[in-house]
Amino acid sequence: MTRRKATIIGFIAVLLWALLALFTVGSAPVPPLQLNAICFAIGAVIGLIWVWRTSGFAVLRRISWRVYAFGTAGLFGYHLLYFSALRIAPAAEAGLIAYLWPLLIVLFSGLLPGETLRKGHVLGGLIGFAGAALIVTRGGAGFQADALPGYGLAALCALTWASYSVLSRRLGAVPTGSVAIFCVFTAILSAIAHFAIEDTIWPDTAIGWLSCISLGLGPVGLAFYVWDVGVKRGDIQLLGVASYAAPLLSTLALIAAGIAEATWPLLIAAGLITGGAALAARASATKS
Structure with a gap:
């Protein structure tokens, strides 16, 4: 496989x-x-x-149990926090805060051995967090008290995925097939926890079922495997910059579906978070 193809x-x-x-x-209620269990079962x-068709x-069997434990914790924790945040806070705003993870990855990786935290990292971080602050304060209109717990979960979500992504660099090269086992264990853990503390509620509309299945097939399924191929065999710097478009694209998708309103504070926050992360990424690509 060529580097260009892997990047695509x-x-x-x-x-x-x-x-x-x-x-x-769309998967509510x-x-x-339960949503974690459904999606990761499909992803598994x-x-x-x-794995069956490739390697x-x-x-x-040659992969350490520590790698499986680490990967399962990352996937389970991130998506539990994400799904919970979007259940109790406005989707567009909580989603944008959760999408601070690309920016945090750049900032955290600058603290690793052999890496340097540059001025561009700090400036990009300040710009990105300004976008998050704009969301929480509703553009200066004050705090929406009942949404703050959801915003907090979204922030923990970003922190979890950023920490997982940076720490995973220390595990060395691991076959993409390992992600399948991460998904299996995450689905099992989610199902056990669901039956222990949640009431089972199935989708009550065709849109709900389609959303659950689409999550498992795409964002919480195929995405992990193609991303693994890209970062291991493609241009990781280009992919890193590309990932900063996700919060903006996510917000536009919610607006297009009529779920979020295209308010100026929301659009400005999307621009700040995306722009701050891109600036930090540029600093990473520039040799001091």
């Missing part, structure tokens, strides 16, 4: 993640843990078919 494959993940908020809203099937299942 990786970019598919960015497009799929832009639909994550839209499908999550399914509880977060996709991955297991991938075979034997390759999975």
Whole structure:
């Protein structure tokens, strides 16, 4: 596989993640843990078919249990926080805060051995967090008290995925097929936790079922596998910059579907978060 082809494959993940908020809203009233279980069960099937058709299942036995535990914790934690945030806070605003993860990845990676935290990283961080502050304060209109818990979960969501992504660099090269096992374990954990603390609520409309299935097939399924191919075999810097378009695309998708209103504070916040992350990415690509 060429570097260019792998990069194009990786970019598919960015497009799929832009639909994550839209499908999550459409899946209501399914509880977060139940939704986690459904989506990752579908994602696991996709991955297991991938492994069967490419490398075979034997390759999975050579991967350390620590890698499986780490990957499962990252996927389980991120999506539980994300689904929960969008259930109790406005989807567009919570989604934008959650999409601070590309920016946090740039900032955190600058603290790793051999990396440098440059002025562009700091400036980009300030711009991105200004966008998040604009969301929380509703453009200066004051706090929406009942949405603050959801915004907090969205912030933890961004922190979780950024930490997972940066720390995963220390695991070395791991076959893409390992993601299938991450999905299997995440689905099992989610199902156990769901039956322990949630009431089972199935979608009550065709749109609800379609949203759940679409989540599992795309943003919470195929996206993980194509992203893994992209970052391991493609141009990771180009993919990193491309991922900063996700919050803007996600917001536009919600507006187009009539779920979010195209207010100036929301559009400005989307621009600040996307622009701040892009600035930080540029700083990473520039040698000091």
